[in-house]
Structures are given as structure tokens and as C-alpha cells.
Amino acid sequence: MRLTFGVLQGHVFETESNCVAFLVNLDKHKTSNIQFGEASFQLAPKSISILSSCRRVVFETAKVNAQHGLRTAQVVQSLNNVDSWKIFKEPIPLAINNTTHIGHRFFEHLSTTKDETDYLWYLTRYDYRSNGDTQLVLNVESQAHVLHAYINNDYVGSVHGSHDGPRNIILKTPITLRKGQNSISLLSVMVGSPDSGAYMERRIFGVRKVSIQQGDHKSHSLNNELWKHQVNPDWLIWRNE
Known part of the structure; x- marks a missing residue:
């Protein structure tokens, strides 16, 4: 089942014994509140919240911390001295x-x-x-x-x-x-040698x-x-x- 309220959406998947809901906030800048069932949920901008049993939040994409690389710089050793080369x-x-x-x-x-x-x-x-x-x-x-x-x-x-x-x-x-x-x-x-492409056996x-x-x-x-x-x-x- 899909519920739409402007930039807010709810997707519900339900069986006789289980229920899972996905609450979506499509707004890129604004935090929004949504009433779902008997509870109210706060959705961060551009995020998805997953509700177990359609009641309890078990995962929020807004709280995922992505890994990032750290750039460092080091002094480059000069090898221009001709006396060091043979x-x-x-x-x-x-x-x-x-x-x-x-x-x-x-x-x-x-x-x-x-x-x-x-x-x-x-x-x-x-x-x-x-x-x-x-x-x-x-x-x-x-x-x-x-x-x-x-x-x-x-x-x-x-x-x-x-x-x-x-x-x-x-x-x-x-x-x-x-x-x-x-x-x-x-x-x-x-x-190096080529390792892909058509008709490899014909290349000279x-x-x-x-x-x-x-x-x-x-x-x-x-x-x-x-x-x-x-x-x-x-x-x-x-x-x-």
C-alpha cells in the first residue's frame, strides 16, 4: 500500500503476521512530521525511515555515516642531482x-x-x-x-x-x-599486453x-x-x- 502527502510518502508491506513500512521525505531541505498509525514520526530532509511492525523505527538513512577518504600531503624528495643517478x-x-x-x-x-x-x-x-x-x-x-x-x-x-x-x-x-x-x-x-576485446587471436x-x-x-x-x-x-x- 502506498500513501502520498505531497513530498511525504508511506509504503506499507503487510501480511497476516508482519508489517513493514517505509516513510519517505522527498524534500531536500526541510524536516517534516508525519502521523502514521498511532504515532508521529519526524523525517529528516531527503531521507527514508524503516518501521518494524509498522510502529518502531529500526533504520534511518539520515543517520548513516558514509566512509570518506582522508587526503594527506608529504614533501616530495628531489632527485634532480645528476650525481645520484647511474x-x-x-x-x-x-x-x-x-x-x-x-x-x-x-x-x-x-x-x-x-x-x-x-x-x-x-x-x-x-x-x-x-x-x-x-x-x-x-x-x-x-x-x-x-x-x-x-x-x-x-x-x-x-x-x-x-x-x-x-x-x-x-x-x-x-x-x-x-x-x-x-x-x-x-x-x-x-x-603491457592487451587482455580484452574482440578477435584477440588475430591481433599482431x-x-x-x-x-x-x-x-x-x-x-x-x-x-x-x-x-x-x-x-x-x-x-x-x-x-x-
Whole structure:
């Protein structure tokens, strides 16, 4: 049974032996009195009172104390002193290094690392036949989160993805090659792995396309070159002491 008196409401649920009533005050600011049965009840603003046997208040929402968090602040320790930092870096691998992951294609990142690390090197060698002072550009398309590129052990560029951006990340960076054999080392980085979504089994990650552009000439694809892949558990470690 429902009783309505403006902003005041009463909801009664009754059987032969039991009776429960809910008295509701919908007013957001005013405390109101209501006569229910043989007794009068005071209802706090925006509250519900529950009556056992339709006579005795056993619960009032206005008297519930919600838990709240306590914010505290602490002084932040500055770590800007360069003397307190040290860097430990592994050597950049070359395509001539021994590795078991070899093929004329790019190996998929996650299936190659087997979740042992976020880092996978893609390594190859490029025979450059000098053609004057033509500008050279390295183009790399990847479906990883981060990519670092090195030519003959020299860093040439990086690219980072974003949460809202496309899955592909593209690196276009000018490079310098020496005449003859050159080592190309690409470090693919995954910042965690996806764990939800449709068609998970069809998703691929890692380097997808690599080419070198010489001036206005057609770019030379390296996709089918002999690529070696090296799994690195911890390529770069920063430590503060």
C-alpha cells in the first residue's frame, strides 16, 4: 500500500503476521512530521525511515555515516642531482650476432617474446651503394607502443604511440649510411599486453614495414631481407642510489 502527502510518502508491506513500512521525505531541505498509525514520526530532509511492525523505527538513512577518504600531503624528495643517478646499458645488438629467430620476414612481437619481456630487437644488414649526397630517410611502420632505431650502433630516432591514436606508429628519420654494409637495429617495445576485446587471436604487434628512401627515388623495401630477432629481458635500466 502506498500513501502520498505531497513530498511525504508511506509504503506499507503487510501480511497476516508482519508489517513493514517505509516513510519517505522527498524534500531536500526541510524536516517534516508525519502521523502514521498511532504515532508521529519526524523525517529528516531527503531521507527514508524503516518501521518494524509498522510502529518502531529500526533504520534511518539520515543517520548513516558514509566512509570518506582522508587526503594527506608529504614533501616530495628531489632527485634532480645528476650525481645520484647511474645508467647501465647493454650493448646494441648487431645482425651478425647469433640468434635463433631468423627469417626473411618480421616475427610477431608477443609470440616471439612469449611474455618474458617487453623488448624485441629486429636486426638486419643493408648494403649501401653510395649515390652522391642524396638525402636518406629511414621509414619504419610498427604496431608496437614504442620504437627506437639505431644505424651502426648510433641512435637515429624514436616514436611513441598514444592511448587515443591509431595502432600503427610510423618513424621517418634522416640517416647517414657508409658505403658497403650497414647494421640496422630496431628496438620494439610493448608497454603491457592487451587482455580484452574482440578477435584477440588475430591481433599482431611489432615491426611491420621497413624501407629506405633515397631523395626522390622510389623507396627500397627491406621487408624481405634476412631479419634476426633478439629477445632482451631488460635492455635499459635506470637506478638511483
